[in-house]
Amino acid sequence: MEKPNLSYIESMSGGDKAFEQKLITIIKKEFPEEKQVYYHNINAKNYEEAAENVHKLKHKISILGLVKSYEVAADYEHNLLEKSTAGKDDFESILQNMTEFLETL
Template sequence: MEQPNLSYIQSMSGGDKAFEQKLIGIIKAEFPEEKKVYFDNIEAKNFKLTAENVHKLKHKISILGLEKSYAIAVDYENNLIEHKTAGKAEFENILQNITDFLETL
């Protein structure tokens, strides 16, 4: 599985460490809540809201340099729109991968 990284954040910051830390702080603050809302909605089988949650989480996946994971999230979001859960386990593995990474920062 590909690993999250800060390459994109570093390229956006132009070496501004304060900017990098602010963006990382925002991700660390928002991600756990967004993940919780996702799990609440998937458990409730609210496919429309779950698809919206996945859409929102895709941005964090992208910012953390996870290109293959982003493609998985796109497919999963499209499946949810059709009330299918294909890709759920892979997507949830990505969420755990990000959680583990953020805990190291």
């Protein structure tokens, strides 16, 4: 599984460490909330709402440099819109991977 990284954030910041820290702080605040809403919707079988949650989470996946994981999330989002949970385990593994990474920052 690919590892989250800060390469994209660092490339956006142009070396501005304060900007990097601000962005990391925002992600660390928003990610757990968005993840919790996703789990609520998927457990309630609200697939359309869960697809919207995945769509939002895709941005954080991208920001943390997870290119292949972004594609997995995009496929899963599409499946949810078709009322299929194919890809759920892979997507939730990505969320766990991101959670563990953000806890180290």
